Amino acid sequence: MNIEEQLDFLSARAVDFFSRDDLKKKLEKAQSEGRGLRIKYGADPSAPDIHLGHVVGLNKLREFQDAGHTVVFIIGDFTGMIGDPSGKSQTRKPLTKEQVTVNAKSYQEQIFKILDKDKTEIRFNSEWCGKMDFSDVIRLSAHVTVAQMLARDDFSKRYAANQPISMVEFLYPLVQAYDSVMVEADLELGGTDQLFNLLLGRELQKVMGQPPQCVMTLPLIEGLDGVQKMSKSLNNYVGIDEAPRDMYGKLMSVPDALMWKYFSYVAQVPSSKVEEWKSAVESGATHPREMKDILGKRVVARFHGAEAAEDASAEFIRIFRNKDLPDEIPEVVLSAEETGLLSLMVQAGLAKSNGEARRLIKQGAVKINDEKVSDDRAQIVPEDGMIIRSGKRGFAKVKIG
Amino acid sequence: MNIEEQLDFLSARAVDFFSRDDLKKKLEKAQSEGRGLRIKYGADPSAPDIHLGHVVGLNKLREFQDAGHTVVFIIGDFTGMIGDPSGKSQTRKPLTKEQVTVNAKSYQEQIFKILDKDKTEIRFNSEWCGKMDFSDVIRLSAHVTVAQMLARDDFSKRYAANQPISMVEFLYPLVQAYDSVMVEADLELGGTDQLFNLLLGRELQKVMGQPPQCVMTLPLIEGLDGVQKMSKSLNNYVGIDEAPRDMYGKLMSVPDALMWKYFSYVAQVPSSKVEEWKSAVESGATHPREMKDILGKRVVARFHGAEAAEDASAEFIRIFRNKDLPDEIPEVVLSAEETGLLSLMVQAGLAKSNGEARRLIKQGAVKINDEKVSDDRAQIVPEDGMIIRSGKRGFAKVKIG
Structure with a gap:
């Protein structure tokens, strides 16, 4: 691939992208120096069950690797071990060092089903954050303003609505931004909800004398309920470690309208093909169930092989469809x-x-x-x-x- | 003094006071336990020249000591050694450990001209802040909200006017508030410009499970120009280490209208007496120069003895008044x-x-x-x-x- 082709390939399906020009320059420079770029991705250390929501990002990271770049996979153990000290979030209980180690191991076992191990650098942000003292934090904080933080969409809404924002919540994005400095990221990838944090990393690198990272976001896919973002805590997820039968069965319950997003972002079907299939369903030429069977088999095949996918499909049909279950159950x-x-x-x-x-x-x-x-x-x-x-x-x- | 008398004495001339009831309870409890209260006062480590602006607070601290309480004099060396990392303030250059030590020594030499050494505990806040790491800072920050910080008068004005507020400026009041927790202050004294920070200390103690400190403020006195707050950087100050002749001469240049504030807060003349003198001047019965001579002599006498005060007064009259200088010089x-x-x-x-x-x-x-x-x-x-x-x-x- 030449650089323009690479740019098309790498930016496909991105929601936000800052910017093609920036990335082009970085690619040219890296190419002339015979090295790849450093693509940062941050992961929460509390939930080691990787599900299809994560796959959206992991797929893109793999695309970067296939184009010759290195993924810097950061496990946010530093903040994970602190949790939410304001005690307001039940889901952010502090983790012990042991839990982090176990979770990290599990992460690695799972992500390498998608990522290329040889082009992945796993880092824990406690490596640098754990060495910082109060005065380092003060020096770091000097680089950002209160207005900058309050510009974050959810902060400004909560501030306007008189809902409390803990000072901690101002420090956490700073930690993430500092991670970019420490790993000298060329690009950071995240969900659309991460846009502010990714841009803050870009700003912080700039004021700390580094070339600012490019920023790319991908959509958050809805879970099986078709409404909420896929997440473990909402129990609307499909884990990549789930048994073929469960994985297939869950995918069969995806609302029809959502299936196309899964085809694009999880199964990586090219958008032209997705459009074609969608038209076929809309015209009535294809039954949605047929498409969903294709989706289920593709996803299962990826994580368990083609045979397991066919078996899961066949078993599902045997149990449910042949037992007189109607298509639509109230x-x-x-x-x-x-x-x-x-x-x-x-x-x-x-x-x-x-x-x-x-x-x-x-x-x-x-x-x-x-x-x-x-x-x-x-x-x-x-x-x-x-x-x-x-x-x-x-x-x-x-x-x- | 019984407790009510003590409350009258201690709160005399205070601008803000939270609250008489609170302090009464603390005094009763301390009395029943046979101990004094801990009165916190924070000092900037960068300016070891103590002037009459500081004397306002030191006088009040001495009154607390005279009533049997302990002054915890905190030298803010932790933040002093960081300075203003945003680089926006010229007056907040970072100090070295050596400078802090020299300044602290100079502080002690000066403050014990007013304070009772046996009832003073000198503390450096690097003692606890220097031990804090990033995770401690995060835990500390969890106790305050962004809205709470933005409620500070100067912050809210600057935020509304789109003037940048560095994140650091949110951390510094937190350091000061944490000092109150660490020294278990019963009351914190400061200038009226410190009100927010003192109240934040009170709040932080509360959420960290300590009885909240009382808060008392005293006015910031204007310097010799009669307009700006007395400060070394504005060169409108009278240092307590200045020679009798300079001290006296500078006080002679205080604008007439300001003299009464100096009588009250520096010379500690009871307010009834100040009012009496003021009336005498207003009616023309006394010349302002006579009053200013009394002020000059009282202040010089306090720091250099009565004889030096008389000499300074006499010398001033000899040089200036007897040499045909008119009363009013353009x-x-x-x-x-x-x-x-x-x-x-x-x-x-x-x-x-x-x-x-x-x-x-x-x-x-x-x-x-x-x-x-x-x-x-x-x-x-x-x-x-x-x-x-x-x-x-x-x-x-x-x-x-």
Whole structure:
């Protein structure tokens, strides 16, 4: 690839990109010096289950590697070990050194399913942040202004709405920006929610006498619910370590409209092809289920091989499709709390009363996930995707919410 | 003194005081435990020349000591050794460890002219701040919000006016507040410009599980120019280490209207007496010069003894008053740059032209600070208070501005 081709390839599907010109100059310089660029990517050390949301970024990093560049994968253990000292976030509990080590190992096992190990540098930001004392922090802080920090979209909104912003939240982006200085990043990649932090890294490098990094963002893909960003804590994710059957099954539950994003960003199908398929579905020429089967098989094949993908697809069809499940099953939103089977039937709209529910159970008409339930006093814990069936025509699919 | 009397005595002349009730409770508790309170006062380590502006606070501290309490005198060497890393302030150059040590020694020599050494604890905040690492700073920052910091008067104004506020400026008040936690201050005293920082100390102690300190402020007294806050950098100060003659002479140049503030806050004359004297001057019964002589002698006596005070007064009268100097000498505002004597005479309004000025000089009519000048090509550096005289009736007093 010549440099223009490389620029097209590397910037494909990016949401923000600062800037093609900058990157072009960096590529020319690196080429003339016979070296690759340093592509920074920061990872939260608390969640070692890499899911398809991460794959969006990892795919792009791999593209950079395929073009000859080095990925500097930074595990943010320094802030991870502090957590959220204001205690406001449940999801940011401080991690111990041991947990970080375990998580980092797990990270490496997972990311190298996508990244090229030989072109990856794994770094922990405690390496430099852990050596900084108060006076270093003061000197670092001198490079940014309060107005600069408050310009961040979520900060300015919260400040305007009189919602408290802890001073810590001003320090965390600074840590991330300083990471760019320490690893001498040429480009930093992140989700669109990271744009401010990435640009701050660029600014900090500038004031600290380094060539400023290029900045590229990719979209945050929605999870299986089709609404919220894919995340472990929302349990709407597909982990890359999940068994083929689970991975395939979860992908089958992706809302039709979202499938195209997964094709582009997860399965890396070229946009021309995605458009073609989309038209076919919209015209009715192709059933969405067929497309979703292709998506499921492609993703499973990537992480478990083609055979496992075919098996997962076949098993899914055997269990669900051939067992008279209708294409569209009415959803019932329930909380994940244990509840009596009778009440569950009534809530799911499969019985008008506990009495009717009891009769149906006694008749042997009720199945949960294809298993008959005959105890009318059974206690059930609803799960996402659980299928409750009553006779040949009564179906309900549980959605936890 | 019973507690109510002590409260009256200690809060006399305070501008802000949070709060009498709080302090009362602390005094009662301390009394029942047979101990004194810890009164915190923070000092900038860069300016070891203690002047009457500092005396305002030191006097109050001494009053606390006289009531049995301990002064914790904190030398802010930690931030002093960092200076202003944004490089925007010329007056905040970083100090070396050696400079801090020299300055601290000089501080101690000076403050014990007012404070009781046995009831003073000198502390350097590098003792605790120097041990803090980045993660400690993050944990500390978690206790304050951005809105809290931006509530500081000068910050909110600058933010509204789009003037940059460095992040460092958010960290410095936090250092000062943390000092209160570390020394377990019961009360912090400062100038009115310190109110925000003192209250932040109070808040920080609260969230860090300590009883919050009381806060008391005293006014910032104007310097000899009568306009700007007394400060070394503005050269409008009277240092407590100055020679009796200089000290007395400078006090004679205090604007009449300001003299009463000096009587109250520097000479600690009870307010009833100050009011009485003020009325006497306003009614014309007493000449302001007489009052200023009393002020000058009181202040000199305090730092150099009664005899030195009388001598300084007598010498001043001998030099200035008995040498036909009129009571009111017209002021001429000049810059402190070297200038020719002829031009000086013209600028001072003592000659209409260089020619006239030259004639007056040749006639031996011209004196500067009571010394005859006969060289019409002399180069003069104007100084504040310099008296230029031409013959018996021509006078001008230089004011640098």
